[in-house]
Amino acid sequence: MKEILYIQAGSQANYIGTHFWNTQESYFTYEDEEAPATSHGISFREGLNKKGEPTFCPRLLAFDHKARFGTLSQANALFGMDDATDEQILWSATPVQYKQEPVRKSDYQTSMEGLDLDAGSPSSTVQLTDIQYWSDFNRMYYIPRTVQKVPDIPDWEDIEGNWAAGKETFARYNEDTDLMEGSLRLFLEECETIQGVQLMHDTSTFGSFVDSFLTSLRDDFVKLPLLAWPLLSDVLPSIEGVDDKRGRRKIINDALVLRSLSELSSMNIPIQSPTTWTDDVCRNTYLQANQAHAYHTSAILSALIETATLPLRLGAPKDDISDLCAQLSWRTALPFAELSGVFPRADTLDLEKRIYNFSTAGTLHATHTLAAAYSLPTSFPPFFSSGDSSLPLSGPSGLLSRPKSTSVFASIAATSRSGNLFSGYARFLEQCTRRKISMENAGIDFDEMGDLANDLWTLHDNAGGEMDDNSDTDMRGEDEE
Incomplete structure (x- = not known):
C-alpha cells in the first residue's frame, strides 16, 4: 500500500494541514472524471467507529497547545461523546470551581452540521x-x-525560540501520554508497507519539541524515510537583528532546527514565513489574499505542497518518499531542497515571472507532470479576483469568489541557492559570538555557537558542490484545469 504517516506540530502547520486534509476529503466525492487517481489508503486509515461502521480518517498526529485546538476534541460524532467530562476530584474539602466559557463554534462549523455546504x-x-x-x-x-x-504555556512565558523549554515539554508530554510507544507505534504498526513520514512543524514553537521527537523516532526506526517541511520563524538572520533579544532567539532556534533536520530527516524543504513574502504573492490580478492571516496564507501553501507531493499519493505511484529524497539529493548528500510555484496559475503568458521561491528566492527550471485541476472545497478562502474570466464566479458579480477548482504550478528542486540560507544563519551566529551577545533561553552557549556556525558553513559548502543556479529540478507537480 505504501502508506504515509503525517505529523503536524504548531498552529501554522495545522492551518496548512487542515486545508490539505479538506482537499483530500474532496477526492472521495470528486465529480470530475479527470480527478487525480489517488489511493485513499496511502493517507487514510480504515477503521470502525463506535457503531461498528467502516470509516476513513487521516493517518495523522496533530500537535498544538491545548488552547489552540478551538472546538476540536479527541472525541466526536464518530468516536464518542465530547471529552469535556467531569473529572474525579481527589480533595477532601469543598472545591471552588472556575469554568471558562466554552469555545464558540465557527459559523462555518455550525452551518456544516445542518447544511450541504x-x-x-x-x-x-x-x-x-x-x-x-x-x-x-x-x-x-x-x-x-x-x-x-x-x-498550554502560562501567559507570562515566552516560548517562541526557547530551545530548552521545548525539549522539556516533549520529555514531560511523552512520559504523561506514552506518545512514542502508544499513539506513534500504533499508527506505524497498522501500516502494511509504510513509505515514510511527512512532517510539518512551526520551528519557533515546536522546533526543539520535534527535535526530541525525531531523536526518539530514530532510536527505533533508523531507516524510515522522512520528508520534512520546517516552517521558519518570522525573523530573518541579519546583522541588524543581533540586538533584538526575542528575534535573536528565534534566529538561533531556526539555525538549531536546520542542523537537527540535516541529521535526522531524509529530505527537508524549508518554508519562509508569510511575513517575508513579496506583496504580489497574495495580491495580484488573480488573488486578493490577506497576507497577515494564517487562514489565507496557509491555503496558498497547502495548494502548492499538496500539488508538489501528489505523485506520492497516486494509486499506482511511480515515486515514494524514499525515491523523491534520492532524486533530490543525487548530486549531493545535502538533504535540503526548495519549494517554488504559482497560485493560482491562471495565465500561461506571465507564468515564469510570477514563480515565487518560498524557500529562498528566485525562479527554478524543471520538468513537470500534469494532473487534474486542484479541488477547492467550501472551506477554502473566497479570495480569488472575480474579474478574471478563467476563474468562474461562485458569488455575485464584482465580489471575490471561490471557484470549484483552479490550476496550480508547484516545484520542488535542489539548487545551490540553499547555500545562501545556511550562510545567512552562520554569519549571524559569528556576529553574535564576536559581540559576546547573551544567549538566554537559546539552549546554546558561546562555544556551541561556534560549532553551530561551523556546521552551517558545512551545509553551505555541501549545497554548492557542482550545482549552479540552473540545476535540474528533481520533481514538479502541476494541476491543470
Whole structure:
C-alpha cells in the first residue's frame, strides 16, 4: 500500500494541514472524471467507529497547545461523546470551581452540521473574521489519538525560540501520554508497507519539541524515510537583528532546527514565513489574499505542497518518499531542497515571472507532470479576483469568489541557492559570538555557537558542490484545469 504517516506540530502547520486534509476529503466525492487517481489508503486509515461502521480518517498526529485546538476534541460524532467530562476530584474539602466559557463554534462549523455546504449556498462561504482557530474550517473527523493536545504555556512565558523549554515539554508530554510507544507505534504498526513520514512543524514553537521527537523516532526506526517541511520563524538572520533579544532567539532556534533536520530527516524543504513574502504573492490580478492571516496564507501553501507531493499519493505511484529524497539529493548528500510555484496559475503568458521561491528566492527550471485541476472545497478562502474570466464566479458579480477548482504550478528542486540560507544563519551566529551577545533561553552557549556556525558553513559548502543556479529540478507537480 505504501502508506504515509503525517505529523503536524504548531498552529501554522495545522492551518496548512487542515486545508490539505479538506482537499483530500474532496477526492472521495470528486465529480470530475479527470480527478487525480489517488489511493485513499496511502493517507487514510480504515477503521470502525463506535457503531461498528467502516470509516476513513487521516493517518495523522496533530500537535498544538491545548488552547489552540478551538472546538476540536479527541472525541466526536464518530468516536464518542465530547471529552469535556467531569473529572474525579481527589480533595477532601469543598472545591471552588472556575469554568471558562466554552469555545464558540465557527459559523462555518455550525452551518456544516445542518447544511450541504457543497451545494453553493451563501452560508458555504467562510468569512475571514469567523476564523480564530485552524479547526474552525475543518471538514474531517479524526480518530482520538490524532489529537495531541500539548499543555498550554502560562501567559507570562515566552516560548517562541526557547530551545530548552521545548525539549522539556516533549520529555514531560511523552512520559504523561506514552506518545512514542502508544499513539506513534500504533499508527506505524497498522501500516502494511509504510513509505515514510511527512512532517510539518512551526520551528519557533515546536522546533526543539520535534527535535526530541525525531531523536526518539530514530532510536527505533533508523531507516524510515522522512520528508520534512520546517516552517521558519518570522525573523530573518541579519546583522541588524543581533540586538533584538526575542528575534535573536528565534534566529538561533531556526539555525538549531536546520542542523537537527540535516541529521535526522531524509529530505527537508524549508518554508519562509508569510511575513517575508513579496506583496504580489497574495495580491495580484488573480488573488486578493490577506497576507497577515494564517487562514489565507496557509491555503496558498497547502495548494502548492499538496500539488508538489501528489505523485506520492497516486494509486499506482511511480515515486515514494524514499525515491523523491534520492532524486533530490543525487548530486549531493545535502538533504535540503526548495519549494517554488504559482497560485493560482491562471495565465500561461506571465507564468515564469510570477514563480515565487518560498524557500529562498528566485525562479527554478524543471520538468513537470500534469494532473487534474486542484479541488477547492467550501472551506477554502473566497479570495480569488472575480474579474478574471478563467476563474468562474461562485458569488455575485464584482465580489471575490471561490471557484470549484483552479490550476496550480508547484516545484520542488535542489539548487545551490540553499547555500545562501545556511550562510545567512552562520554569519549571524559569528556576529553574535564576536559581540559576546547573551544567549538566554537559546539552549546554546558561546562555544556551541561556534560549532553551530561551523556546521552551517558545512551545509553551505555541501549545497554548492557542482550545482549552479540552473540545476535540474528533481520533481514538479502541476494541476491543470
